[in-house]
Amino acid sequence: MIQTINTILNDGLQVIQSAKSQKELLDAKVAVLGKNGSLTSILRNLKSFSAEERPIAGKLVNEARGKLEQAFATKFEELKILELTARLEKEKIDITVPSQKRNMGRLHPMNVVKAKVLEYFVSMGFTVDESPEIETDRYNFDMLNTPVDHPARNLQDTLFVTDKILLRSQTSAGQIRKMEKTAPPIKMVSPGRVYRADEIDATHTPCFHQVEGLVVDKGITMCDLKGILSGFARYFFSADTKTRFRPSHFPFTEPSVEVDASCSACGGKGCRVCKGTGWIEILGAGMVNRNVLSGCGIDPDVYTGFAFGMGLDRITAILYGINDARVSFEGDIRFLKQFD
Numbered sequence: 001m002i003q004t005i006n007t008i009l010n011d012g013l014q015v016i017q018s019a020k021s022q023k024e025l026l027d028a029k030v031a032v033l034g035k036n037g038s039l040t041s042i043l044r045n046l047k048s049f050s051a052e053e054r055p056i057a058g059k060l061v062n063e064a065r066g067k068l069e070q071a072f073a074t075k076f077e078e079l080k081i082l083e084l085t086a087r088l089e090k091e092k093i094d095i096t097v098p099s100q101k102r103n104m105g106r107l108h109p110m111n112v113v114k115a116k117v118l119e120y121f122v123s124m125g126f127t128v129d130e131s132p133e134i135e136t137d138r139y140n141f142d143m144l145n146t147p148v149d150h151p152a153r154n155l156q157d158t159l160f161v162t163d164k165i166l167l168r169s170q171t172s173a174g175q176i177r178k179m180e181k182t183a184p185p186i187k188m189v190s191p192g193r194v195y196r197a198d199e200i201d202a203t204h205t206p207c208f209h210q211v212e213g214l215v216v217d218k219g220i221t222m223c224d225l226k227g228i229l230s231g232f233a234r235y236f237f238s239a240d241t242k243t244r245f246r247p248s249h250f251p252f253t254e255p256s257v258e259v260d261a262s263c264s265a266c267g268g269k270g271c272r273v274c275k276g277t278g279w280i281e282i283l284g285a286g287m288v289n290r291n292v293l294s295g296c297g298i299d300p301d302v303y304t305g306f307a308f309g310m311g312l313d314r315i316t317a318i319l320y321g322i323n324d325a326r327v328s329f330e331g332d333i334r335f336l337k338q339f340d
């Protein structure tokens, strides 16, 4: 009996000693000291021993248990440190290795400009209403007072999907969509891509960007147009920017104007950017033509309005000194990186 206990003790100590992992060690503990472990089963069978043997056996088993538990605890600590060291070794990182350079993206300069333009108009209480790039010729031309035989259609030849469906040549189509679904007062801007059947060169691309604007309410006059648009030029370029309104013609406005801003590059003295004139044309505008209002179900005797349309590509080019319109569309990373 004494021998059995000793054998269990010695075998147990040996297994504990040779355990290579915490799991192996725990398994060894369960095998000896667990509910069905070898030492535990001796205790459970104590009654099969004689009356003299019983207390001796009990004492020996308890002593063996104490030793095994002690050995287990010591080994457990040892393994814990070993395993931690091994893990630290494995997961070690060399903080002196140079990091991989991550290329940061940034907004395209055209989007920076678009955001700045919208920021001004939103701050003045305008809503932003985008409208479809694929339009009907009714919205893109007819409703804008430009019937089929109107010569202005030639200037805005675009890409046709069918006879009546085209890629919009101007964001002005968005004015009609807005007026048809919203009763005045209206104050909206509408940014987006537009298309023309133009040959590609340094100043022409078949796709470019505009921001349209429309205000319709009772009592809107040319004064409002001038105030809002000269405020825009000051906000966009600089506080001392001057504006000039030249008479012009657009089928959907009457009277119509073209708006110039004093050249931000030379302050109006005349330079290469403004071709020596001191002025840069930034947009077309005018008082909404009566026909356009009434076509959209708005009574022109009660309501008046003004509209404008500006080319984003042009003002982006001026602001950043970009001298070739094509580069904006090429997605060349070397172009984009210049604006970091």
Ligand code: DAH
Pocket: 169, 170, 171, 172, 212, 213, 250, 252, 253, 283, 284, 285, 286, 306, 307, 308, 309, 310
């Ligand atoms: N749609 C015109 C163009 O593409 C620009 C324009 C001029 C828009 C006058 C307007 C406006 O709303 O009133 O050339």
